[in-house]
Amino acid sequence: MACFGVAVVLLLWGMAALSAWVTREHLTEHAQRELATLRNGQPLWRWRLRGPADLVAQRVFGNADIAPSPHGLRVTSRDGSTFDLGLPVAGPVDLAHWPLLHLQLQSDAEGTLGLVYQANELSTVCLASEVGRIPSQGNDLVIDLRTLSWRSDTGKPCQPPAVVTYLLRLRPQLPAHAVLQIGNVDLRAAQPAPLPATIGADIADIRLPSALAVAQAGVTAASAQYAGRSVPLVRLPAGVSAETMLSLRDLVKRHWPGALVLPFGRSFTATGDAPLPGWLDWGVCAAYLAALVWIALRQTREVTRPWLDVAAIAAGPLWLIAGLRWGTQLSIPGVTAFVAALVFAAQSDWRRRPVWWHWMGRSWADWLWPLVPLLVTAALMLVDGHGLVHLEPRHMLAYLGWALVQQWAMLAWVMGRLRLTALPPPVIILITATLFGLLHTPNGSLMQLCFAAELWWAWRFLKSPCLVPIAVAHAICALLVESGLTGHLLRSLGVSARFFL
Structure with missing residues (x-):
């Protein structure tokens, strides 16, 4: 028992150290x-407008139509009124030190351009109308934001923009049916740093x-x-x-x-490393898929390779999550490997289930014991939590399904294979919980919470192999953490590269 406790402490420390190292490298x-x-x-803030996906809400605000183009977004005015093109603001934008707005424009008719900004969600919306003329032929337009006259919706003067974290829009006005093609938009400093x-x-x-x-x-x-x-x-x-x-x-x-x-x-x-070629990810993904097919074809009821099976299902999800391939944009090879791992596990479990388990609980104890981590969740919320944030019922239902998939993969599949080895039950529980924690890399606090909870749920699954009660407990704890605990010691529930957002 003492060795088990020491191992738990070391693994908790190791997850925090791994999280700090990955974050420092990022x-x-x-x-x-x-x-x-x-x-x-080069500019730190640049927007490449090529299609609707490059705009806020993937649409134009006003009476205009948009169409994608490899050389710039094509916008057609319907009636000659103003319309807004929202530039996505993924993080704080410095309009004070980078006050020169540079636009690549081309139009078949002359027009005017206005600008709109809102520093944050609670601040006043400010407008500068007719900050420049849109030429009737291809031309670059440079606007100095420091020289503009900014007004609120009520006509009161506004300060020139400084740090903007919420809203930044272009407001063109063209004659009816005129076509504007707008390419790159970027911010430049008055003097290089x-x-x-x-x-x-x-x-x-x-x-x-x-x-x-x-x-x-x-x-x-x-x-x-x-x-x-x-x-x-x-x-x-x-x-x-x-x-x-x-x-x-x-x-x-x-x-x-x-x-x-x-x-x-x-x-x-100042010499940045060259990005890895795209074919490398696809090459790794193809090799992983080939390995899964090879392992699946060699699986029989008589031959068991538990370590190979566990490595096969773990490699894909770990490559996606711990490999930081899930951020603002998903890695298609990473997602392919993740889904392939689940498909491999499902067909393997259908063909040969090494350890029998049940979906539903058979007694009240089967439903109540998995809820013990809920007491820890409640204690953490009292110590470091905040008021509960409303969660959509659809989100909660979807997370219940996701919790069921996770616990099936960890308890029914991974731990089921590990039980075919000569390892003692405490070691099997430690390996299962460690893998579950690593699947939340690099979110250190979340890794530790998931590791501790899975220790309990893995032990309960050995005592009473009922999957749905554990998945329900997992979903309740996770949703309470998301609603009332995130924001301080637990930064968020984000994993992979999403943790850094």
Whole structure:
């Protein structure tokens, strides 16, 4: 029992260390890429408008029609009135230090262009009308946002935009049936940032402490000291968790969206690494699919290879999630491997179920014992939670189905195969819970919570192999955490690259 406890503590520590390492590497790669972009004179904020998917809500706001084009989005005015094109704002945009809005425009009739911004969800919507003329032939248009007259909807003066996190729109006006083709839109600085080609491991303008409250005061004070700096070098503290690193990054970006947030002890050069070729992911995916087919064809009722089976089903999901291939855009090879792993497991379970289990509970105890982690969830919500956020019933029902899939894969499939080995039950429980935790990489707090909960559910499944009661308990705990706990020690329920958003 003592060895089991030591193993649990070490695995909890290892998950936190893994989360911090992956996050530090992600921030390093991101800072390296931004440094290379700035040194090459490229904009940090650029919108490539080619089709509806490149706009907010994937549509135009107003009386106009849009059509995709490889050279730029084609917009046709219906009646000559103004219409809005929403530029997606995925993070804070610095319009104070990058005040030159550059647009690639081409129209078959002259028109005018207006701009709309809303700094955040609660602030006033501000408009600058007729900030430039849309030429009747191909031309680049550069607008200095500092020189514009900004007004609210009621006509009151507005301050020129600084940091915008919510809404940024173009508002063209063209004659009826005129066609506008708009390509790239980007923001440029009035003067390039004076950045060195190499940033040493000890170089920084601002060094942040690990305490968020102290860091907040420090960043506020430094914002006045470095008001003219568009790209301050901000160094993160050593030895902090992944959640703290990302909270400090977000704090800095709210003040200086263009700041270079540098992990502790890392040096940087302006030569960015070339991205991996797309065929490499497809090659790995094809090899994995071939391996699954080969294993499936060799499976019989008489021959069991539990370790090979467990590795086969785990490799695909781990490659997608721990490989950070699930972010703002899904990796198609990664999703293919993930789905293939589930299909492989389903056909394998249909052909040969090594350990018998039931879907439904047979007694009240089967339904009540899996709910024990709910007490831990309630305690965490009391200590570090907030008011419950409303969740849609459709979302809750979908998550129940997803929890059932996860527990079937972990308990019925993975643990069922591990029970064919000579491993003792405590080791089987540890391996199952560890794999379940790793499938939530790099979200350290979530990895630890999932690992601890799965220890209990795996033990209960050994005692009473009923799947639906455990899946229901899993869904209840997860939905309560999502509704009332996320935002502090538990940053979010995001996994893979979505954790960094």
